[in-house]
Amino acid sequence: MNADNWRDRPVCVAGLGVSGRAAARALADRGARVTLVDARDDADARAQAEPLREHGVEVRLGDGDTLPPGTDLVVVSPGWRPDAPLPGAAAAAGVEIYGEVELAWRLRPAEGAAPWLALTGTNGKTTAVRMLASILRAAGHRTLAVGNVGTPIVEAAADPSYDVLAVELSSFQLHWSSSLDPLAAAVLNVAPDHIDWHGSLEAYAADKGRIFGPGTFAVANAADPVTLRLAEGASRRAAFTLAIPAPGEVGVVEDLLVDRAFTADPVREAAELASLSDVRPFAPHNVANALAAAALARAYGVPPEAVREGLRAFTPDPHRIAHVATVDGVDYVDDSKATNPHAAQASLAAYEKVVWIAGGLLKGAEVDDLVRSCAGRLRGAVLLGADRGKIAEALARHAPDVPVVDVAETETGAMDTVVTQASRLARPGDTVLLAPAGASFDMFAGYGARGDAFAAAVHRLAGRAAG
Structure with a gap:
């Protein structure tokens, strides 16, 4: 689309969040008649609305459910459920619905638009996309990690100063997308998550698969049959594996990350990309993230040496298998970002003997497979949060000899109780x-706040041990 397509077009933007505000500004700049609606009508909402009104956007606060008369396009922010009243009304009226990512794709410049290297997955998205951006920068490309992170994608996609964009996409964003066609894209993994939003695992997986457009070079996880199935229709595809790679794969040979997908002769040639020691923090699932990022970068033409340089330059985000402290010979590790069973399973697999701190909102996911897979690693478990009972029941079924401590507290000091109980179960050489x-929202503002509370409690424990 060019700018003229938007002039005087009546568009409703649903949601006053960061992406909604960015979408409203971008559409207004292109001459659209934009009405932004939001259910909130508090002091913060009014403060956020004022600059938009000055930008020519009509803002309606206190009613996020009513479709403005005459609207012929609705732009929904991430997380808006398909069965919410506003998108439901739009669908019933035959009004088009875009997500912010679909809008960003259509707002790209008609010429010279930066190609997208995109990725999605149940877990590892943010780490992998930041690894990808670091690799692209090491190769000398002007790039930015966007989508589910950082700068609103609507702003970045329209900016001609970037050579290429590293794009992280959630299942929510992909649900509302229909015409995406990234240059290359990867599905890292698919496991039960957000089933309450999508309705079924099949629908969730199908939305993940929307990342592969008709011209996209598809990258799948060789150990994940769902990702392989999603990539089947692609005319060009590769896979990543933690095993020795076959032709058409990137993988691991001894202590090296190796490419047998993007060399001139993948049957006879392999390219060394990096060493396992270049992947930080080191854990099997993080090696998989690095391989996926490397595959996307190689699909764009990045040389092997830039993969190594980019991985070495990468700084991990907080709350992702982050070592907090060692107290009395026990390591305390914060992986608060493991907000679903699949992520927790990958995290637990990185340690030999674990006192597991678990609980929160399971979002409809089952934990039996998780507990069954990690039972042999567990020294004990300390449970907190709304759905801790479901985890306790799974532990009773599949790990009946593992001691379990139930922490019913929900106030500020609950994490101190959790950490103290975990320390009593742990032995030197173990990992708490x-x-x-x-998810964390039953007790905390987010997974970051939960991780911060854990780290603070660990440091208080260390202070008591030192005293």
């Missing part, structure tokens, strides 16, 4: 691991 397998 916060890998909750659930």
